[in-house]
Amino acid sequence: MVNYTNHDKSAAQRAEVVRLSDDDFNFICTFVYQSTGIVLNANKREMVYRRLTRIIRDRKLKSFSDYCALLKENSEQEKNYFINAITTNLTSFFREEHHFDYLTEHELPQLKKLKRVDSTGKNRLRIWSCASSTGEEPYSIAMTIFEALKQELNQWDAKILATDIDSNVLAKGKAGVYDFKRIEHLPLALKKMYFYQSNDGNQHYVKVHEKLQNLITFKLLNLLHSWPMKGPFDVIFCRNVIIYFDKKTQQELFSRFYELLTPGGLLFLGHSESLGHYQQYFECVGRTIFRKPK
Ligand SMILES: C[S@@+](CC[C@H](N)C(=O)[O-])C[C@H]1O[C@@H](n2cnc3c(N)ncnc32)[C@H](O)[C@@H]1O
Numbered sequence: 689m690v691n692y693t694n695h696d697k698s699a700a701q702r703a704e705v706v707r708l709s710d711d712d713f714n715f716i717c718t719f720v721y722q723s724t725g726i727v728l729n730a731n732k733r734e735m736v737y738r739r740l741t742r743i744i745r746d747r748k749l750k751s752f753s754d755y756c757a758l759l760k761e762n763s764e765q766e767k768n769y770f771i772n773a774i775t776t777n778l779t780s781f782f783r784e785e786h787h788f789d790y791l792t793e794h795e796l797p798q799l800k801k802l803k804r805v806d807s808t809g810k811n812r813l814r815i816w817s818c819a820s821s822t823g824e825e826p827y828s829i830a831m832t833i834f835e836a837l838k839q840e841l842n843q844w845d846a847k848i849l850a851t852d853i854d855s856n857v858l859a860k861g862k863a864g865v866y867d868f869k870r871i872e873h874l875p876l877a878l879k880k881m882y883f884y885q886s887n888d889g890n891q892h893y894v895k896v897h898e899k900l901q902n903l904i905t906f907k908l909l910n911l912l913h914s915w916p917m918k919g920p921f922d923v924i925f926c927r928n929v930i931i932y933f934d935k936k937t938q939q940e941l942f943s944r945f946y947e948l949l950t951p952g953g954l955l956f957l958g959h960s961e962s963l964g965h966y967q968q969y970f971e972c973v974g975r976t977i978f979r980k981p982k
Pocket residue numbers: 723724725726775776777778779780783818819820821822825851852853854857909910911912926927928929958
């Protein structure tokens with residue numbers, strides 16, 4: 689009888705049950721790139737294997753080749769499952785806090801002064817969180833707006849658009865229910881003001897306040913496709929997503945963001961992201977904060 693250690697056993701089971709050949713891996717990389725813009729390379733092979741074997745088991749398929757054949761049938765539903773499985777959705781409330789500080793200390797006070805009144809007689813504010821994942825980013829923006837504008841908010845026509853390519857994370861964002869641990873690090877005043885707490889057995893949940901939800905519209909949107917909104921936006925958060933794209937896709941997106949931003953509008957990127965050669969069209973006003981010239 690063959691005696692496997694746990695590690696050997698899972699390796700042996702993997703080898704038997706689902707083998708990821710080079711051809712299948714290459715097909716998957718191309719499929720991911722064409723459908724999402726995400727570039728996968730050899731060091732993501734283990735991740736692809738882990739994330740897709742779940743679907744292969746759910747579909748009761750025998751191999752990656754069977755799964756690739758299914759993807760080639762081009763069903764929208766299958767493609768959505770695939771995209772939801774392959775995207776990386778890491779996020780948190782007030783991630784890269786200096787961006788929210790910049791909104792509070794510079795941008796919102798400046799927009800207050802400008803008083804750009806729209807047809808409703810209110811001060812217009814439009815913010816887009818373009819890879820919003822499970823919603824922590826747009827909710828952090830909403831809390832920042834509430835905290836900065838306080839009672840004055842009723843004189844504002846403020847809206848946040850939150851979009852993502854992954855329908856699962858969008859649904860989670862829309863629901864606004866989180867494990868308490870996700871907000872543990874927030875100041876008590878924010879926790880009290882913007883979250884309801886609930887205990888469900890051993891699990892400690894929080895639900896975001898409707899006043900935050902009322903500011904946000906969650907929509908499915910692939911950044912590679914055409915964008916239905918006309919803008920202009922005062923602020924665009926495009927954080928920790930372009931890092932998955934190649935230079936060509938990044939530059940195309942920067943040019944489209946530029947068009948959609950109001951003169952003087954802001955673009956926030958993630959901590960390890962940069963504008964590359966597009967930097968010449970923006971003014972850098974802080975760490976990964978860029979302003980379209982007026
Ligand atoms: C790492 S999360 C970043 C979340 C948030 N912006 C932050 O910085 O915390 C990246 C998100 O980008 C989304 N994404 C990846 N490719 C996309 C595309 N082509 N269009 C729209 N969203 C995409 C993923 O689904 C994922 O939720």
